[in-house]
Amino acid sequence: MGKVKEPTATYYSRPMLNALRNHIKNRVEQMDDAELLSKISSMLDKDEESFEERYQRAKEFAYAHFDPKFAKELEEENFLIGKPIPCQYTNNEFEKELKLSEASGNATDEEVKAAFKLWMNLK
Numbered sequence: 001m002g003k004v005k006e007p008t009a010t011y012y013s014r015p016m017l018n019a020l021r022n023h024i025k026n027r028v029e030q031m032d033d034a035e036l037l038s039k040i041s042s043m044l045d046k047d048e049e050s051f052e053e054r055y056q057r058a059k060e061f062a063y064a065h066f067d068p069k070f071a072k073e074l075e076e077e078n079f080l081i082g083k084p085i086p087c088q089y090t091n092n093e094f095e096k097e098l099k100l101s102e103a104s105g106n107a108t109d110e111e112v113k114a115a116f117k118l119w120m121n122l123k
Contacts, residue, residue, distance in 0.1 A: 054081050 012020075031037055041051045058079035062071040074080065089097060107115070 051081065055079060 028037070028040065038050070038052065045051060055078065058081060059071075059075060062074050062079060066074070077083070080086075087094065
């Protein structure tokens with residue numbers, strides 16, 4: 001008699017997925033093998049560029065364009081790779097800051113275009 005195969009959903013309920021995620025996280029945190037960690041990272045990444053490539057590119061950019069102290073802070077946070085940029089404002093405060101910055105006239109249209117060109121070329 002052949003084996004009966006149960007649907008995957010039977011085993012992978014939400015609590016099981018959470019337990020599996022925690023198990024993997026704990027195992028990865030104990031690893032020191034850079035090559036194996038790199039393979040795991042590439043399995044998890046959907047991007048064409050590896051984490052190592054993104055990290056190196058972010059590091060070079062941060063230390064070339066920012067104050068070294070700030071670049072070091074970014075490095076301690078892995079240059080926020082895969083994380084949203086933290087916002088220190090509430091929505092109302094952000095709207096107020098946005099209006100103030102737009103009204104300040106501190107950047108010419110050419111400077112803004114140059115900044116966007118630099119930003120777009122980093123992707």
